[in-house]
Amino acid sequence: MTWAxxxxxxxxxxxxxxxxxxxFVGIHAIGDPVDVLISPVADQAExxxxxxxxxxxxxxxxxxxxxxxxxxxxxxxxSFVYNQPALGIIFERLPATLELAVAALILAIVIGIPLGLYxxxxxxxxxxxxIMATSILGFSLPGFWMGLMLIMLFAVQLGWLPSxxxxxxxxxxGVRWSFLTRNGLEHLLLPALNLAMFKISMVLxxxxxxxxxxxxxxxxxxxxxxxLAPSRIVGVHILKNIMIPxxxxxxxxxxxxxxxAIVTESVFAWPGIGKLIIDSINVLDRPVIVAYLMTVVVxxxxxxxxxxxxxxxxxxxxxxxxxx
Amino acid sequence: MIEAxxxxxxxxxxxxxxxxLVVRDLCTHFPTEAGxxxxxxxxxxxxxxxxxxxxxGESGSGKSQTGFSILGLIEPPGAVVGGSIxxxxxxxxxxxxxxxxxLRGNRxxxxxxxxMMTLNPVLTIGTHLVETLRAHQPxxxxxxxxxxxxxxxxxxxxxxxxxxxxxxxxxSGGMRQRVAIAIALLHRPALIIADEPTTALDVTIQxxxxxxxxxxxxxxxxxxxxxxxxxxxxxxxADDIAVMYAGRIVERGPARAVLAHPAHPYTRGLIGSVASxxxxxxxxxxIRGMPPRLADLPAGCAFRARCDHxxxxxxxxxxxxxxxxxxxxxxxxxxx
Amino acid sequence: xxxxxxxxxxxxxxxxxxxxxxxKVARSKSALAGLVVLGLIILAAVFAGLIAPQNPYDLVQLxxxxxxxxxxxxxxxxxxxxxxxxxxxxxxxxxxLYGLRISxxxxxxxxxxxxxxxxxxxxxxxxxxxxxxxxxxxxxDLQLSFPSILVALMILAVLGxxxxxxxxxxxxxxxxxxxxxxxxxxxxxxxxxxxEAAECLAVPRWRVVMRHLLPNCLPPxxxxxxxxxxxxxxxxxxxxxxxxxxxxxxxxxxxLISNGYTDMMSGKYWxxxxxxxxxxxxxxxxxxxGDRLRDVLNPRTLQ
Numbered sequence: 001m002t003w004a005x006x007x008x009x010x011x012x013x014x015x016x017x018x019x020x021x022x023x024f025v026g027i028h029a030i031g032d033p034v035d036v037l038i039s040p041v042a043d044q045a046e047x048x049x050x051x052x053x054x055x056x057x058x059x060x061x062x063x064x065x066x067x068x069x070x071x072x073x074x075x076x077x078x079s080f081v082y083n084q085p086a087l088g089i090i091f092e093r094l095p096a097t098l099e100l101a102v103a104a105l106i107l108a109i110v111i112g113i114p115l116g117l118y119x120x121x122x123x124x125x126x127x128x129x130x131i132m133a134t135s136i137l138g139f140s141l142p143g144f145w146m147g148l149m150l151i152m153l154f155a156v157q158l159g160w161l162p163s164x165x166x167x168x169x170x171x172x173x174g175v176r177w178s179f180l181t182r183n184g185l186e187h188l189l190l191p192a193l194n195l196a197m198f199k200i201s202m203v204l205x206x207x208x209x210x211x212x213x214x215x216x217x218x219x220x221x222x223x224x225x226x227x228l229a230p231s232r233i234v235g236v237h238i239l240k241n242i243m244i245p246x247x248x249x250x251x252x253x254x255x256x257x258x259x260x261a262i263v264t265e266s267v268f269a270w271p272g273i274g275k276l277i278i279d280s281i282n283v284l285d286r287p288v289i290v291a292y293l294m295t296v297v298v299x300x301x302x303x304x305x306x307x308x309x310x311x312x313x314x315x316x317x318x319x320x321x322x323x324x
Numbered sequence: 325m326i327e328a329x330x331x332x333x334x335x336x337x338x339x340x341x342x343x344x345l346v347v348r349d350l351c352t353h354f355p356t357e358a359g360x361x362x363x364x365x366x367x368x369x370x371x372x373x374x375x376x377x378x379x380x381g382e383s384g385s386g387k388s389q390t391g392f393s394i395l396g397l398i399e400p401p402g403a404v405v406g407g408s409i410x411x412x413x414x415x416x417x418x419x420x421x422x423x424x425x426x427l428r429g430n431r432x433x434x435x436x437x438x439x440m441m442t443l444n445p446v447l448t449i450g451t452h453l454v455e456t457l458r459a460h461q462p463x464x465x466x467x468x469x470x471x472x473x474x475x476x477x478x479x480x481x482x483x484x485x486x487x488x489x490x491x492x493x494x495x496s497g498g499m500r501q502r503v504a505i506a507i508a509l510l511h512r513p514a515l516i517i518a519d520e521p522t523t524a525l526d527v528t529i530q531x532x533x534x535x536x537x538x539x540x541x542x543x544x545x546x547x548x549x550x551x552x553x554x555x556x557x558x559x560x561x562a563d564d565i566a567v568m569y570a571g572r573i574v575e576r577g578p579a580r581a582v583l584a585h586p587a588h589p590y591t592r593g594l595i596g597s598v599a600s601x602x603x604x605x606x607x608x609x610x611i612r613g614m615p616p617r618l619a620d621l622p623a624g625c626a627f628r629a630r631c632d633h634x635x636x637x638x639x640x641x642x643x644x645x646x647x648x649x650x651x652x653x654x655x656x657x658x659x660x
Numbered sequence: 661x662x663x664x665x666x667x668x669x670x671x672x673x674x675x676x677x678x679x680x681x682x683x684k685v686a687r688s689k690s691a692l693a694g695l696v697v698l699g700l701i702i703l704a705a706v707f708a709g710l711i712a713p714q715n716p717y718d719l720v721q722l723x724x725x726x727x728x729x730x731x732x733x734x735x736x737x738x739x740x741x742x743x744x745x746x747x748x749x750x751x752x753x754x755x756x757l758y759g760l761r762i763s764x765x766x767x768x769x770x771x772x773x774x775x776x777x778x779x780x781x782x783x784x785x786x787x788x789x790x791x792x793x794x795x796x797x798x799x800x801d802l803q804l805s806f807p808s809i810l811v812a813l814m815i816l817a818v819l820g821x822x823x824x825x826x827x828x829x830x831x832x833x834x835x836x837x838x839x840x841x842x843x844x845x846x847x848x849x850x851x852x853x854x855x856e857a858a859e860c861l862a863v864p865r866w867r868v869v870m871r872h873l874l875p876n877c878l879p880p881x882x883x884x885x886x887x888x889x890x891x892x893x894x895x896x897x898x899x900x901x902x903x904x905x906x907x908x909x910x911x912x913x914x915x916l917i918s919n920g921y922t923d924m925m926s927g928k929y930w931x932x933x934x935x936x937x938x939x940x941x942x943x944x945x946x947x948x949x950g951d952r953l954r955d956v957l958n959p960r961t962l963q
Contacts, residue, residue, distance in 0.1 A: 015802070140947045142894040144901045145917065145936045152924055152933075163925065222442035225395055226429030226456045226507065236455075240446045252805075259807035266902055267921075278902050281817045289817055296810065304805070 008308055012301045019297040023290055024064055076294065077287030081280070086291035090273055094295070095175045096166055097272030100264065101257045103179065103192035105250060108199035113246070115200075116207025117234065123212065131204070138201030143260060147194040147267035154190060162187050164269035191268040195261060199253060206249060210242035244311065251307030255300035342413070343370040344514050344547035345394070350407035352386075352393045358619040363389040365571035365621075366407070368644070371515065371564075374545040376538065378562030378579065380555055380594070382615050386571040387551045391517040394549075395434060396424040412514060430460040433508035437520040439500035443492035449476075449503055450488030456507050475506040479536060498529035505536065512544060519551045534561050555594050559583055567591050570616055570626035577651030587647045587658040589631045625655070633657040684956040685949065694948030701942055705761040712754035713739045717910060724749045728923060731930050744930040746919055755916055756935050762912040763939070766823060767893035770830035775885050777831065778838025783873065785839065786846035796839065803836040808895060816904045826905045830892050841884050845877035879957035886950035890943045897939055913939045 070076070076086045119128040155163035167184030169176035178184030214220060215238070223233045262274035269275065273292055280288040352364035363386045371377045381387045393404050394411075396419065409417045411432065416424065428434075436442040443452060453472035457463055463471070469488065476484035479502040492500060501521055508516055518537065522530040538561055541548045552558050558565060559579065566576035567590065575588040586592045593611035613630035622628060624639040631638070635657070642654045686692050704711060731744040731752070743752035785796040803811070815829040850873070897914030899905035901921075906912045911919070913935045920931025 018802075136947060136951070137944070140890055140894065140943050141940060142897050142901075142914075142943070144898055144914075145939060148917070148921065148924065148932055148936065152929060156925060156927070218436065218438070218441035219444040221397065222434075222436055223444070224428070225397060225434040225436075226459065227425045227427070228429070228455060228459050229425070232455065232459070236447070237444050241444070244446070256807035259810040262809060262813070263898055263902065277813070278904075281813070282903060293814065300806075 004312075005309065008305060012305045015301050016298055019294065020068060021064070023293055024067055076291040079280075079285050079288045081283060081285045081288070086287035087295075089276070089288060090291045090295050093271060093273045093276050095177060096270060097258060097261050097265070097274055099177060099179055099188065100191055100195060100261050100270060100272060101254065103188055104195035104199060104257055104261075105254065107192055107196040108203045109250065111196070112200045112203025113207050116204040117211060117238075119204065120208040120211025120215065121234070123208075132208070135201040135204050138197045138204075141197075143194060143197065143263045144267050146197055147191070147264055150190050150194055151267070161190050163190075166271055191264050191270050194267065195257065195264040198260070199250075199257065202253070203246065203250065206246060207242060210245065211238060214238050214241050248307055248311045251310065252304060254303045254307075255296070258296060258299060343372045344412060345371040345549075346408075346410040347390075347394070348408050348410075350390065350393055350409060351405050352389055352398055352402065353405045354402035356619060358617075361618045362571050362621060363402070363618060364393055364404075367568070367571070367573050368407075369564075369566050369573060369576055371547040371549060373514065373547050374542060375563040376541055376548040376550055376561055378558030378565045379549055379551045379568060380553065380558050380565060381568035382553055384615055384618060385568040386618070387553075387568050388519050390568070391434065391519050391549065391551055394517060395428055395432060396421075426460065429456050429507075429513075430511045431513050432515045432517065433511070433513040435501075435504050435508050435516065435518040435521045438524045439504045440492065440497070440524075442504065443500065445492055448489050448491055449495070452503070453488070453507055453510065456510055460511055471510070475510055476503070478509070479503070479506045481506070497525050498532065501525060501529075501533055502536070505533070505540075509540060509544075509546075513546060515547045515549070516541070517549045517551070520553070521550075522557060523552070523554070530557065537561070556598050567594065570621055571618060572626065572654060573652075574627065574654045575652070577648070581648060581651045585648075585651075585660075587651070587653045588627075588655050589633055589657070589659060590627050592659055593630075631657075633659075685952050688952045690948050691952030694945040694952075697941060697945040698949065701760065701938075701945065702764065704757055705764050708754075708757035708761050712751070712757045713742075714751045714754040716750040716755040716758055728928055728931065730928075743934045744928075746916065746931050747923065748919075752930060752934055755911065756913065756938050759911050759913045759916050759935060760938060760942070762823070762906060762910060763893050763896060763914070763942070766827055766830065766896045766906070766912065767889050770827045770834065770892050770896075771885050771889045773827070774831040774834035774888065775838050775881060778835035779842040779877070779881055781835065782839035782842025782844075783846050783877070786843045786850060793843075797843070800836045800839050803833075804840070808833045808891075809898065812895060812899055813904065816899065821904060821907055823906050823910070826896055826899060829899070830895060833895070834888050834892065837884055837888060838881060841880050842877055845880055846873055849873050849876050883950065883954045883957055886946060886953055890946040890950065893939070893946075894943055 078084065079086045079089055082089055115131055119131055122128055151163045154161045165187060167178045167187035168181040169178045169184060170180040171177075172180070179188055220233060220237060223237050228237075258274075261270075261272060262277060264270065265272045265274035266278055273295070277289065277292045279285075280292070347370070348368045350364050350367045351362070354361040354363055365386070367386070367390055369377065369379075379387045379390065389398070392398050394409055396404075396416070398404060404417060407417070408415055411427070416427065419427075443449070450469065450472055453475060454465065454468040457468045457471060458465075472488060473484045476487060481487055481499060481502055487495075492503075495503065501524075504521070508518075516537075521537075522533050525533065534557065537548065537550075540546065550558060550561060562579045564577065565579045565582045566573050567582070567588065568574070569590050575582060575586065575591045582591065583595065586595055590611070593609075596609045597611060611630055616622065616626055616629070624641050625631075625634070628634045628638045637656045642656050644652050644654050645658075647653050647658055686695070709715070727745060727747050727749045729741050729745045731742060733741050733744065739751075741751050741753075743756070745751055746755060781796060785793045811833050812829040815832060816825060819825045819828070896905055896912060897917070900912050900914030901918040903918065906915055908915065916935040917932045917939070920928065920933075920935075923929075923931050
């Protein structure tokens with residue numbers, strides 16, 4: 001089993017490496033990388049320093065090597081706008097985005113799975129049909145529009161929840177989190193819901209499909225034949241079988257949740273890395289853009305890798321297959 | 325007459341005590357797009373404690389559905405539409421679900437055909453045993469685990485304590501079926517319905533399982549309905565035999581009688597088509613034609629189209645007649 | 661055909677499979693409604709020039725004094741702002757009609773280009789050697805595992821804004837879906853007997869692909885394309901909303917929505933609401949049709 005684990009780790013590493021190449025080439029594609037990576041208003045001394053650091057006269061592969069070396073040390077350049085190390089800015093804002101993404105996934109699970117279970121067990125009921133029809137909307141509607149509607153309804157019209165921004169934060173282990181305060185939760189609810197919309201629909205449909213498939217299986221009939229209570233059949237026999245692929249997919253979706261947080265953060269003015277990247281693109285703060293891309297890719301690859309490992313641990317059949 | 329009669333089981337239990345199960349005119353119908361499928365069409369039989377009834381028939385004859393009907397496991401839109409099922413003197417035909425659940429796995433247990441499909445692959449064997457125990461009795465987990473261990477040992481599974489934590493795919497086919505039997509016996513049921521339990525197994529394992537079931541049935545006085553399409557298997561095991569065709573029982577009676585003097589043409593055909601009954605070098609005997617589609621059964625005797633003795637009289641459905649004490653028949657032309 | 665005896669003069673009318681498919685789609689009420697709505701939307705977009713009271717791109721026609729007026733207000737030019745006006749003084753209805761045009765153009769255009777490119781690559785993968793196939797499919801997997809918005813973002817960050825760039829970004833995001841489906845279809849078809857027969861007859865490969873393979877791979881491709889158009893429209897709207905998409909001078913629906921974002925708080929809902937509604941209706945209509953198409957063109961229901 002460790003052999004499979006190792007090969008997956010290697011694959012993940014290769015993806016990160018590929019990303020560095022793509023990003024590096026991307027920067028070069030726009031022209032002189034020094035031009036790209038220094039502020040438009042930098043003076044000649046700054047430019048000279050940058051050129052020395054990059055060695056633009058050196059061959060490409062050597063430049064790339066320098067780039068990677070710097071990156072490995074955590075130095076991805078300084079932001080023009082904030083005049084601080086780009087990576088540092090990203091890490092400062094990362095908790096807000098992670099908070100949002102995790103909250104969205106929790107909502108997706110807490111809302112999507114029970115609804116999906118219901119729709120799977122009673123597919124013909126009118127409530128089921130309504131839920132399924134609504135889920136199509138969750139898929140197809142653009143997230144930003146739904147965010148706007150949420151704000152309009154709950155913040156502007158009803159005034160129940162604040163419209164934008166992050167709430168009060170509390171510092172835990174040196175990192176600021178807002179879900180620990182009531183005010184923070186109030187600010188978190190709408191954006192998390194908005195980000196979760198797509199996921200809720202997805203989880204709902206997947207759960208329903210899974211339940212429909214499992215309900216027709218012989219082992220469910222056998223469970224009934226043994227006189228097991230329906231709560232046990234649903235809660236253990238059905239749930240355990242759908243949890244595995246479900247958790248896998250939800251885990252895989254974490255990366256895309258962080259990515260789509262860009263939209264939600266823009267709509268709700270949530271101070272995470274999503275909003276940061278949009279602002280940075282608009283002012284061409286390229287070190288921050290590079291730092292963002294690298295961070296997201298590494299995050300992505302890490303999460304996928306973890307989910308892969310978790311899947312093997314959870315599914316007893318997978319364990320045997322991997323060992324074989 | 326047939327050359328070498330199939331040997332009926334040498335040890336027979338007395339048919340004296342009040343029957344555990346009495347089924348009369350059971351009808352289970354399934355509405356489909358092609359019409360109403362009369363899967364079980366007026367089935368009647370008795371099973372006495374400690375006796376094994378072999379329910380024989382081709383696939384699609386309704387034997388499995390009969391088993392499910394008894395346990396109330398027919399899923400909508402199908403339903404038991406007529407007849408009565410009396411278990412231990414109590415009419416359970418239309419018992420409410422709650423009460424039925426108390427019987428299932430407890431007083432009436434079922435063993436399915438393929439344990440690989442019926443055991444939940446993500447749960448351990450121990451979990452299956454323990455949850456079945458705790459579903460019907462308030463036992464602690466440790467007590468349940470202990471009894472689960474005993475149950476596995478009783479069916480001959482080595483190192484039962486370790487095997488409790490094993491998953492179904494870690495067992496061989498024969499072992500899995502033993503586990504299924506162990507689960508069935510957990511609450512010492514009065515009736516076991518075994519639906520083709522050895523069909524998916526090797527012949528040698530088959531013999532072991534048969535022996536195991538017979539031994540346990542005799543020891544605990546459990547009534548057994550053994551559903552199978554394999555007459556050879558049933559003949560080695562059963563005390564009574566009921567032959568099903570197209571949802572009806574065409575012949576039933578003590579195994580010895582039915583095997584030695586089969587009165588129905590279909591039964592004769594079945595016995596005759598068993599490979600061991602045929603002479604070396606001769607063509608295998610078979611029943612000509614195909615079983616009818618249950619969605620449009622012909623009026624009258626369903627076997628008419630394939631029967632060499634059919635006459636115009638067979639256009640009416642034959643009622644059950646008695647050939648000999650305990651030996652019943654549905655046919656206008658009983659064979660001597 | 662001697663087993664079938666037709667009465668003299670009566671012959672079965674040969675219906676092309678497309679007509680049959682269309683009839684089946686139309687049988688579902690929701691899909692029919694979707695088709696009708698789509699038809700109306702497309703007509704409105706095409707004839708925007710004739711229907712719209714004003715050309716929103718012609719700066720001469722705009723009156724900045726008329727900015728952010730409520731629906732029903734009268735313009736200084738005389739006509740009524742049926743759906744209000746936006747902060748630049750544009751008539752919402754006109755802006756929406758023209759914006760619809762851009763949204764549809766970008767959405768449909770990118771889907772078609774991506775379809776052609778992706779399907780070609782998919783077919784190549786199915787027919788070229790194992791190495792090419794492995795490489796292409798790895799690429800597809802990589803592409804599909806990345807969130808689409810991230811890919812589009814990266815491309816637009818590097819290339820800058822503009823309709824062309826947006827379309828390029830969308831094509832690069834979408835091609836992988838088509839490639840995967842095309843290859844899967846091709847693999848299934850390739851093992852079928854009629855392909856073997858054609859190959860035995862030494863029919864040139866490209867002909868086998870074009871004449872025999874492609875028509876059979878089309879149904880799933882069409883289903884994917886329909887859904888992808890909705891996705892592309894949605895993605896373009898999102899990118900434009902974020903300020904990364906079409907230029908400010910020729911706004912698509914997404915950009916119009918973002919224009920009204922801040923005004924929403926002060927109660928001027930119409931600037932975002934109506935373009936949003938138009939976007940919504942378009943996407944839902946496409947999805948309804950696409951859903952039904954998927955059921956109808958399911959390879960199991962087709963012969």
